[in-house]
Amino acid sequence: GSRVFVEGKGHAGLYGGPAGDLYLLIKVRPHHLFERRGDNLYLDINIKLTEAVLGAEVEVPTLTGERIKVRIPPGTKEGDTVRVEGKGMPRLRGSGFGDLILRIHIDVPKLGLMDKFFGDGRRLKQLLEELDKLLPEPQRIRTRQP
Known part of the structure; x- marks a missing residue:
């Protein structure tokens, strides 16, 4: 957390001395x-x-x-x-x-979950297969970024 410093707002000093300093630790809840x-x-x-x-x-x-x-x-x-x-x-x-x-x-x-929107899912599957034919093949293996 963050620390906040407040000068002169701590405990009273001994024998009438000046007050000490106050440190607040701020924690933020998730x-x-x-x-x-x-x-x-x-x-x-x-x-x-x-x-x-x-x-x-x-x-x-x-x-x-x-x-x-x-x-x-x-x-x-x-x-x-x-x-x-x-x-x-x-x-x-x-x-x-x-x-x-x-x-x-x-x-x-998931195709099974789409059945309620697209009947038995065959039309969606057909559209996705047509789209797949149009898309270029991706580079399957990625090089690591340092």
Whole structure:
């Protein structure tokens, strides 16, 4: 946590001497949506596969309760981040606010769960197979980033 120093606000000094200093240790309770790292806030969001491919505008909450619209760029991948400037925590030493950083997770539907939307799922499976033929093969093995 953060430590706050308050000069002269501690216990009274011995024999009428000046008061000591007060040190406060501030601990922030975990939030059910946001993770704090310094002045920045992190929020995990789920987007649809089509939103990842095509791009989208999504609405997300801020810590103050405000809801803001954020643009997700086309070609977004699992684990990508989108930064919203000035929507994080107030800066302790200085002016302004940190950023809100959205961590992107792509919600990939299971064909069995899609049956209620697409009948028996055959049409969705057919569309996905057609799309698969159009997409280039990915590089399966990734090189490590130092």
